[in-house]
Amino acid sequence: MSDAELQLWIENVSLEFFGIPFRHKAFFNTRLRTTGGRYALRTHHIEINPHQLEAHGREEVEGIIKHELCHYHLHIAGGGYKHRDGDFKRLLARVGGSRYCQALPDKNRRVLPFKYKLTCAACGMEYKRKRRIDASRYRCGRCAGKLRLEELAAGNGD
Template sequence: MDLTKYVQMVSREDFGQAFRHVAVWNRRLRSTGGRFFPHDGHLDFNPKHLEVFGEALFRQIVRHELCHYHLYFQGKGYRHRDQEFKILLKQVDGIRYAPKLYEDSYNYTYSCQKCGQVYLRKRRVNLNHYRCGKCQGYLIDNVKTNQS
């Protein structure tokens, strides 16, 4: 699939506007399905989202990035928090958040002695320096959740 031509087609069909820049595959994207670069107008997309979730969901990701693209070049609010972005995304049936491709892996589990609040962490925490954010109680180290 020629990605730029696909994005141009989606832009014409769903937005009625031309996409005049380049769309490229980027396998390094892990937490997102796509990315818009305002400085040069190009779009990056994660090919794993197309492979894993199919073309219907991938098209919604393309619509999401095209919302950023078209609003930016119209001088309107193109960020996630802007009302214009939210309205346009809803009109074109774009997806707000791309589904996760990878499970979060937490290596350490800590809990508060006082209130029982659980904290999952990827890195080890010095229990002498940190307390519970909820009640200021002392933290205890639970058994590792993912032992290798």
């Protein structure tokens, strides 16, 4: 979806649910990470996180648009536009906007597999590690036996 299509979508939602036209700019902001959208007080522009559209679809983003339009229309009209204000809460409930957006999947977080295994020579207790350590410097936590270091095969030990 392009910024022009988003602009048209927000204008239509504003007229349909609020009965007031949206007269400022709306666009996608790929730098947003922890929020679904943002209303700028000085410029009155609305920014939407495009990752929400990819992850959760149009219905979720429409709830975010309604949320940001509540800020917009209340701020323009001089009402209580902040999250804690009663005016904001009532208008948000009336139009069916979302109070919070859904969390995005964390793409940057990788789960590394275990590469090493320490095995106690006395009791057989196993300790899995991602980093190599000097086994001669440590003892088993269960029985104080000597530890042997094994390197696990690639893709093994999760």
